[in-house]
Amino acid sequence: MEKLLGALIDGVAFGCVYALLAVGLTLAYKTSGVFNIAFGVQAFASGAIYYQLHVNDGWGILPAFIISVIIVAPLIGAILDRFLFRHLRSAPSMARLITALGLLVAIPQIVLLKFNQTEATRPTGIVPGGDVPYHIFGATLSRDQLSIMVCAVIVAVGLVLVFRYTALGIRMRAVVESPRMAELAGTDADRIGTAAWMLSSLVAGLAGVLLPTVTSQVGDIYYTTLLTAAIAATVLGSLTSIPLAFFGAIGLGVVQELLNRYLPTNSVLASNLRPSLPFVVLFLVLILSPRLRNKRELTDPLSSVDPPPPAPAAGQRSRELTIGTRVAGVLFGLGIGYYVFFHGNASVVGQGIQVVIYSIIFCSIVVITGIAGEVSFAQATFAGIGGFASAQLSSSAGMSVIFTIIIGGLIAAAVGAMLAIPALRLGGIFLTLATYAFALFFDNVIVSLSWVSGGLFPVVAPRPQLGSIDFASDRSFLVLCLVFLVIVGVIVMQVRSGTTGRYLSAVRGSEVAAASVGISPTRARITAFALSAGIAGVGGALLASYEGHANKIDYNATLGLFWVVIVVTLGSRTVEGAIQAALGFVLFSARVLPDWIPWIINHVQPFLHVDSLPNAVQFIFFGFGALTYAKHQEGILEANKVKSLAWVQGKIDRFKSGGRTKPGAAAVDTPGAAP
Amino acid sequence: MAAVTEPATAPVLELRDVDAGYGPFRAIFDVSFSLARGRVLALLGSNGAGKTTIARVCSGLIVPTSGKVVYQGDDVTGQRAYKYARHGIIHAPEGRSVFASLTVAENLELTFRRSRGRNGVKKGLDEAFTMFPRLRDRRHQIAGTLSGGEQRMLSLARVIVERPRLLIADELSLGLAPIVVDEVYRTLEQIREAGTTLLIVEQHVHHALGIADDAIVLVKGEVAYSGPVSELGDLQSRVLGGGGGEGPVGV
Numbered sequence: 001m002e003k004l005l006g007a008l009i010d011g012v013a014f015g016c017v018y019a020l021l022a023v024g025l026t027l028a029y030k031t032s033g034v035f036n037i038a039f040g041v042q043a044f045a046s047g048a049i050y051y052q053l054h055v056n057d058g059w060g061i062l063p064a065f066i067i068s069v070i071i072v073a074p075l076i077g078a079i080l081d082r083f084l085f086r087h088l089r090s091a092p093s094m095a096r097l098i099t100a101l102g103l104l105v106a107i108p109q110i111v112l113l114k115f116n117q118t119e120a121t122r123p124t125g126i127v128p129g130g131d132v133p134y135h136i137f138g139a140t141l142s143r144d145q146l147s148i149m150v151c152a153v154i155v156a157v158g159l160v161l162v163f164r165y166t167a168l169g170i171r172m173r174a175v176v177e178s179p180r181m182a183e184l185a186g187t188d189a190d191r192i193g194t195a196a197w198m199l200s201s202l203v204a205g206l207a208g209v210l211l212p213t214v215t216s217q218v219g220d221i222y223y224t225t226l227l228t229a230a231i232a233a234t235v236l237g238s239l240t241s242i243p244l245a246f247f248g249a250i251g252l253g254v255v256q257e258l259l260n261r262y263l264p265t266n267s268v269l270a271s272n273l274r275p276s277l278p279f280v281v282l283f284l285v286l287i288l289s290p291r292l293r294n295k296r297e298l299t300d301p302l303s304s305v306d307p308p309p310p311a312p313a314a315g316q317r318s319r320e321l322t323i324g325t326r327v328a329g330v331l332f333g334l335g336i337g338y339y340v341f342f343h344g345n346a347s348v349v350g351q352g353i354q355v356v357i358y359s360i361i362f363c364s365i366v367v368i369t370g371i372a373g374e375v376s377f378a379q380a381t382f383a384g385i386g387g388f389a390s391a392q393l394s395s396s397a398g399m400s401v402i403f404t405i406i407i408g409g410l411i412a413a414a415v416g417a418m419l420a421i422p423a424l425r426l427g428g429i430f431l432t433l434a435t436y437a438f439a440l441f442f443d444n445v446i447v448s449l450s451w452v453s454g455g456l457f458p459v460v461a462p463r464p465q466l467g468s469i470d471f472a473s474d475r476s477f478l479v480l481c482l483v484f485l486v487i488v489g490v491i492v493m494q495v496r497s498g499t500t501g502r503y504l505s506a507v508r509g510s511e512v513a514a515a516s517v518g519i520s521p522t523r524a525r526i527t528a529f530a531l532s533a534g535i536a537g538v539g540g541a542l543l544a545s546y547e548g549h550a551n552k553i554d555y556n557a558t559l560g561l562f563w564v565v566i567v568v569t570l571g572s573r574t575v576e577g578a579i580q581a582a583l584g585f586v587l588f589s590a591r592v593l594p595d596w597i598p599w600i601i602n603h604v605q606p607f608l609h610v611d612s613l614p615n616a617v618q619f620i621f622f623g624f625g626a627l628t629y630a631k632h633q634e635g636i637l638e639a640n641k642v643k644s645l646a647w648v649q650g651k652i653d654r655f656k657s658g659g660r661t662k663p664g665a666a667a668v669d670t671p672g673a674a675p
Numbered sequence: 676m677a678a679v680t681e682p683a684t685a686p687v688l689e690l691r692d693v694d695a696g697y698g699p700f701r702a703i704f705d706v707s708f709s710l711a712r713g714r715v716l717a718l719l720g721s722n723g724a725g726k727t728t729i730a731r732v733c734s735g736l737i738v739p740t741s742g743k744v745v746y747q748g749d750d751v752t753g754q755r756a757y758k759y760a761r762h763g764i765i766h767a768p769e770g771r772s773v774f775a776s777l778t779v780a781e782n783l784e785l786t787f788r789r790s791r792g793r794n795g796v797k798k799g800l801d802e803a804f805t806m807f808p809r810l811r812d813r814r815h816q817i818a819g820t821l822s823g824g825e826q827r828m829l830s831l832a833r834v835i836v837e838r839p840r841l842l843i844a845d846e847l848s849l850g851l852a853p854i855v856v857d858e859v860y861r862t863l864e865q866i867r868e869a870g871t872t873l874l875i876v877e878q879h880v881h882h883a884l885g886i887a888d889d890a891i892v893l894v895k896g897e898v899a900y901s902g903p904v905s906e907l908g909d910l911q912s913r914v915l916g917g918g919g920g921e922g923p924v925g926v
Contacts (some may be wrong), residue, residue, distance in 0.1 A: 167788040170781050177776045180736055184758035184766050185786050190755075267765075301771040305697020305736050 002138040009139035016152040017252020019134040021230035022245040024203035029195035031172040034096045038103035040227035040530035043208030043221045048115045059257035073205025074198035084436035089179045108220035110615040113379035123212035144213040156246040180302040229278035276445045283437040286498025287422040356481040358582035361539035364532040370572035372528035373508035384555025385536025386412040387544035391461035409538035416533025461544035489575045571624040572633025693742035702728040703896040715873040719885040720893035726876045734766035763840035772830045773817025803832040824855040844878040855913035
């Protein structure tokens with residue numbers, strides 16, 4: 001009994017850690033409409049500042065707390081609102097999620113430019129003498145733990161009171177539903193939006209200074225890990241109920257602690273179930289909870305006040321321009337290919353192969369996001385499934401590698417379909433969370449099983465052989481990868497312009513309308529998921545084969561998030577966008593940062609000599625790139641393509657008409673556009 | 676452009692040579708009119724004629740690309756929509772015009788809290804519920820689950836209690852049963868009697884003309900007629916019948 005009570009108390013204490021994050025995440029979603037996946041890194045920023053001031057610079061607890069939590073944290077929130085999320089208030093929730101994802105990638109790198117987190121050990125909490133123990137019913141709680149519990153309760157109760165008894169709560173919810181209608185009711189939507197961000201960021205800051213005492217180090221990865229665990233509790237509250245999120249988090253902590261104490265140590269179940277419990281709970285809640293079923297977010301009835309999105313570049317240009325750009329594109333591609341193949345040294349060929357393989361993997365994001373309009377966080381996992389399956393089948397079963405690559409793709413496709421079936425009732429953000437839960441579960445549990453990744457030593461993945469042709473050399477393997485890319489590219493284009501693509505864009509436009517003309521949204525989505533997972537699987541298998549073994553580090557879930565950011569930023573609608581994203585992904589770390597940018601800097605001015613830029617710059621660059629997504633949801637490259645094509649078309653028109661008409665006649669007089 | 680003016684009083688709202696639209700698409704061209712205090716103006720036109728766009732310009736939702744919006748003699752062009760609302764202009768937009776995620780009481784509170792302060796909310800709610808007893812029964816219900824007619828009542832309830840200077844009512848009859856439409860128009864009649872100026876956007880012409888003093892007929896984003904309803908005469912069927920778009924609606 002004593003043992004049980006002790007376990008319960010310890011569980012509640014740990015649950016309060018989750019609760020602080022879960023309540024903060026719920027608050028952010030409820031008041032700003034953003035599933036703020038960057039909540040953890042916002043907390044990290046405050047945690048790092050607090051550690052720097054209090055531990056490194058020797059400030060007192062109170063001034064350090066005031067600077068890091070009371071001042072900096074809301075300031076970050078205000079800045080994020082002013083420059084980013086204010087412009088996204090009427091945007092689809094996917095746009096807001098991608099922007100938050102960009103922040104998740106960029107913020108830690110910015111903090112780390114000035115903050116050395118590897119040495120940020122032995123953090124202290126916000127009460128003096130934090131490790132003084134108190135014995136309560138057989139459990140031992142430190143003063144730090146108690147401070148976390150007290151803060152979590154204060155935050156939860158305080159927020160519930162704010163929502164129940166002040167107009168601010170109603171106003172914030174009104175602005176989330178429709179900023180314009182809130183303005184019609186006399187509410188300054190911008191000010192309320194800023195207030196909402198400052199409030200949720202304040203909670204993030206508080207969590208940021210409290211949590212390091214639990215993790216015993218100030219590092220961005222700890223915050224993100226705790227946050228992903230807390231997502232389960234947030235979903236228990238349907239992303240909107242603060243009390244449910246709070247108690248869900250406590251429950252999660254208790255169950256985790258009970259498993260900790262009562263499961264036999266060393267058993268497979270114990271060592272796997274314990275760390276993965278939050279993800280299992282998240283997944284189960286998502287697919288089983290009737291409250292989330294068919295939960296669609298409300299759309300802004302006044303969204304038609306915004307101008308309609310621009311048509312894709314390919315649809316706007318004239319025939320001759322289409323032919324012109326295609327010929328130019330093919331010639332350019334052939335030129336690059338010729339150089340790489342015949343004149344490139346070993347590292348250039350290697351980078352060429354990586355570009356091609358990542359192009360294939362990124363095509364899977366084109367299918368799921370660009371065509372089907374859903375965001376999947378599990379693409380790296382699907383690539384991993386393909387990679388591990390192919391490697392295992394070829395090295396242990398001795399099958400021909402060409403076949404195992406395809407079989408790897410098929411297995412990934414099957415897993416993708418299986419994941420899609422239960423998750424299909426969910427829409428938008430909940431579907432994304434289900435894929436994330438799956439990816440994290442795979443990362444934390446399945447990957448370490450020896451029949452998947454080979455345990456300590458990665459599985460060997462040989463290069464393929466086709467009859468007498470051996471693809472062992474890099475140059476020949478590059479050709480093989482190109483063949484795969486062409487096949488995948490053609491499939492993606494066919495799907496997009498074919499029946500499935502039209503079904504998917506119909507479902508994307510309006511599920512109800514699509515269903516009313518006899519389209520099954522379920523079937524369309526399963527197809528998209530399976531195809532996307534299959535493509536990622538083939539890419540993952542090729543990646544394993546290129547590297548010689550299937551490395552789990554290549555298929556990390558967090559890496560998958562980064563992929564989504566890159567592809568969506570650069571243009572997720574087209575195969576071209578995927579290839580450009582792959583070029584960016586591979587070349588930025590391999591060439592641009594170490595060679596090209598320093599070369600340019602050193603040649604334009606003689607004062608400052610730069611050897612190489614840190615890799616963090618890549619993350620910051622692409623992280624901020626995702627922020628351009630706020631303005632250009634078709635992708636930044638696509639947006640510029642539309643612009644430059646319009647310019648060229650204008651020149652052509654002017655040339656044709658002898659310079660009489662103005663290019664791209666300014667306003668289109670279509671009264672029909674008025675809704 | 677013949678402005679609808681009353682000599683003695685300054686107009687509540689005036690549009691001067693307004694062009695407006697959505698991104699590259701222009702929806703209304705060179706529209707001018709003024710709304711005299713206490714009068715009812717009906718904005719008529721077929722689908723896509725620009726009625727809703729004008730309503731949105733009048734409530735500040737859309738900023739004109741050229742021209743001016745003048746409120747009681749002050750230029751308010753380019754001010755944010757909430758400022759318009761605080762001036763006393765209430766816009767009941769077409770379609771869903773209540774916050775579906777808030778309860779009935781919260782919907783009303785959102786408005787009353789600002790205009791009447793913390794202590795005035797209860798009185799405002801009481802007034803609204805006396806006017807529409809059905810809303811009292813549903814005060815804790817999520818507004819998104821109300822029927823279409825009840826949602827209209829909810830958005831009109833706040834107008835009745837608030838007594839705005841100008842009410843812009845966009846397609847209030849859309850999707851409602853005839854008997855409910857009659858009820859809505861009876862309410863508008865009350866609002867008018869309380870001294871509110873009305874701008875009514877309507878496709879059901881006879882309903883609108885039954886209450887309106889003046890009318891503006893829009894064809895393809897331009898003003899085709901502007902003047903008293905009594906002089907509209909045959910123009911009504913001629914313009915609305917043959918005036919582009921998708922032909923006559925509800926005439």
